[in-house]
Amino acid sequence: MSYEPLHGTRVLDLTAVVVGPAATWRLGQYGAQIIKVESPGGDLMRGLGGLSPTGQHAGAYLHLNRGKRNICLDLKAPGASGVMERLVAWADVIVANMRPKALARLGLDPETVRAGHPGKIYCLLTGYGSDGPYGGFPTYDSVVQGAVGLPGLALERDGTPGYVPLLICDHVVGEIAAGAILAALLNRHRTGKGVTLEVPMFETMATMVLQEHLAAQSFDPPAGPYGDQRLLSPHNRPMRTKDGFIAVTINTDPQVRAFLAATGRGHLATDPRFASVAARAVHVAEWFEIRGAPLTDRTTDEWLKIFRTADLAAMPVHSIESLSRDPHLTAVQLMTQEDHPTEGRTTVLRSSIRADDAPLPPRGPAAPRGWDTRAVLDELGYTGAEAAALLDRGVAVAHSSAPDRT
């Protein structure tokens, strides 16, 4: 028996691009039944982020949309609202990351939906909280990164502002939204009540950044400058080895002694500037210069053996290519392969979580647009003739290769 905490929970997915799909992907890994509604124009992410054989399932789309059925509807067409009413009635949870005004035009905003269905859980993902002056502004991951200070921190450390090379705000806020939905389901168990959740990207990432980097300015009067000075040291970077880069971190006093001994600088271990956590916090700049010094007299593999023997935390600096071949990931089979309905042989990425020693099942492949249109209309109670009329009028669109399940 696979572990399916959300077995029987129904999620109506009105999301696109990354933050919403990341949230519903996580719910799918827990066994939720998900129906994703996609416009005939399609989720922008199908084509962004790289090529695929048909041009319709770029890697990020492929991996973030596992475990979801797909109905293609033209929400602006007369007649679509009837289908949406049945989908809303079907769902326990509605997730949307459209802008609030667009949802309101369609009658799919949280107020309208919960007025008719107070027991539903509605999770709205926004760029900026609708209770503040930026409410309703459009956004994307990198704009949130800029707003919450990630390139600003890089500017302080490196002298030039760089984005995190990952859609990190989308991913993180998606995960937090998935958690908020899980909590709301528990709340419904406890109280019988639905809820409207709003998870704003800007505030969510700002909290995360400020938790770390408000630092000594968390006190009144301030105890020191803004920013975790360890992370902002220009020496806080992977060390160069003879043949690449290595990531090593040392925090406790025994680790510091072991690291200095392993790198031939044991005499520094008794230097009062570096002998304790508190002393190193005061002398952070000098300390980071020492611990970040190049290690070019040995290869990465040689250093890994030495540091691991000393029980220090160390790993090679992987490229995406070497990461995909990492022996640990290979052993735990994080990646497997399957045949996708339209893209041929593809990689399957599963959730990393293990429950009672077994990984969560990866669920089914990302569906082509409209793959389940006919099946979902059937499940919603439309007769064959009614479904055919919706398809004829372009209210609903079915994928040309999808199995005809009606």
Add this chain to the structure above:
Amino acid sequence: MSYEPLHGTRVLDLTAVVVGPAATWRLGQYGAQIIKVESPGGDLMRGLGGLSPTGQHAGAYLHLNRGKRNICLDLKAPGASGVMERLVAWADVIVANMRPKALARLGLDPETVRAGHPGKIYCLLTGYGSDGPYGGFPTYDSVVQGAVGLPGLALERDGTPGYVPLLICDHVVGEIAAGAILAALLNRHRTGKGVTLEVPMFETMATMVLQEHLAAQSFDPPAGPYGDQRLLSPHNRPMRTKDGFIAVTINTDPQVRAFLAATGRGHLATDPRFASVAARAVHVAEWFEIRGAPLTDRTTDEWLKIFRTADLAAMPVHSIESLSRDPHLTAVQLMTQEDHPTEGRTTVLRSSIRADDAPLPPRGPAAPRGWDTRAVLDELGYTGAEAAALLDRGVAVAHSSAPDRT
């Protein structure tokens, strides 16, 4: 009535540093009752990451440990195991991020705990999955960053490997673990069963990175190179303005046309290389050079007005200081102030999530080490004399300023 989905849920928190405290912080925001067990040596994070008036509540510690009571126990002392047995019996959920061998020595590993209490939920946070060859290796955030390719991606983009200037792996894995615990509570509602969860940092972050950057190598045969080429463009960075930097992102065709018009390059909108998502994906290098070109003829504020009028996603590149004064964050009161028991006036950072239009309450301040030792021993059924004996023998330690609640 505040929204408390985890009202009545009891969490035994055996975590330290960041990843575990981030997970239990989130559960606390949902109203869980949390007891954090801290060693007399203390959570390393109290002193890392910046100064505080007493040296005991550096900013990150302060913010990530809200909403938790604190009992200080010397787990290695004879007699501590009896207290731990009562704490385990008290809890619905046990969360730990000690290394598996250290937990086993204390009889607090998942196998031992769940053999005696099969209905409990035990969440173990590890660096590397215990089912793979790196199982048991020590780790820290930056080492995981190196292992999953974050500085490797920066190396490819910038020519030099840089860490994300945030303990991003700790934060993200903490949030995902909180979600996994919420799902396990739902599973217990549905099936009556407990579960042992393992959330390994390396695999969890590897999945997130590979979801985006396996990209065209997700297909067999590959459809192109590793990596989302948009994110890896050296031109994918905030644009310099007359007085700072601005973050702007454009993805759809209408956004591209509006951006080119707003920046005086409208003639490029009809260039077939840039006229569609698909065309820009093919000509990604040239396109990113155009969209990343400096905007030094106007100030950041001037550009923000122009881009917002055009309904484009744009924000200033904040420093931590300017972020903490952002008008939107001020309006939504993300930060408030309170008196901390030992640190004086401090900033309160709440969760960003809103439920039925109200923010989640921020819960109580981070407790000094041993602040609740006496109260918790009392709650666990120890008599005054028994508690005094535990304190005399150094099995339990109470904070000197804590209220005597026995």
